[in-house]
């Protein structure tokens with residue numbers, strides 16, 4: 092770990108740190124977790140804080156930020172639902188961005204990456220791994236309080252429909268954020284990448300005030316970040332957050 096770099100906080104997300112170099116701008120996250128490195132990213136310290144490099148070639152969220160994403164980014168104290176967390180490369184950075192008072196509910200359906208995600212959560216106390224299928228949000232709804240944002244990276248043909256189902260059930264309401272890392276190659280051969288992007292935008296536009304979509308090439312070929320903030324009046328009141336244990340029938344009623 093090296094000392095002495097000069098970081099500046101990004102205006103919209105104080106735990107996202109900007110490091111200006113002569114030839115490029117790097118993004119780092121002030122970390123909540125403990126070493127070792129999660130995926131080979133660099134760690135450093137500055138002014139008594141620990142930072143991890145947020146590598147655009149490894150994370151679509153980082154690539155979107157590098158490419159000028161102007162929409163919402165996780166901020167301290169927020170709760171984010173993360174669909175398709177895999178072994179936690181990007182989810183660990185989202186957990187850094189929401190900080191120690193925020194929480195990331197990280198859904199992954201495949202056992203192998205999920206087991207690595209569970210080990211990661213030992214070192215990131217604000218990361219809650221959930222083994223589940225994002226197509227069935229009612230199954231994990233009881234674990235997720237109304238969320239400030241959804242980040243989805245599940246590379247499925249119906250990824251936008253899956254996000255909308257989760258948003259309707261689990262987002263807290265107007266102003267909440269939705270970010271979708273679209274993999275157009277997973278969306279069928281019946282349309283070109285721009286046509287897939289346009290269709291995704293149309294599907295999301297009823298719920299969201301969309302931000303300009305960002306193309307993630309050359310970091311992630313054929314990928315785009317699409318999203319924005321929930322429009323007023325588009326979501327009903329958040330549903331109760333915790334499933335109540337079913338009450339046992341009273342002895343009185345059982346005797347009858």
Ligand SMILES: C[S@@+](CC[C@H](N)C(=O)[O-])C[C@H]1O[C@@H](n2cnc3c(N)ncnc32)[C@H](O)[C@@H]1O
Pocket residue numbers: 149150151174175176177178179180181182198199200201204223224225226244245246247
């Ligand atoms: C491209 S990888 C995610 C990479 C990760 N977001 C990152 O940046 O670190 C896609 C992940 O989505 C998961 N996935 C696909 N469909 C899913 C579903 N219906 N529910 C939950 N996870 C799903 C896959 O198992 C895979 O781990």
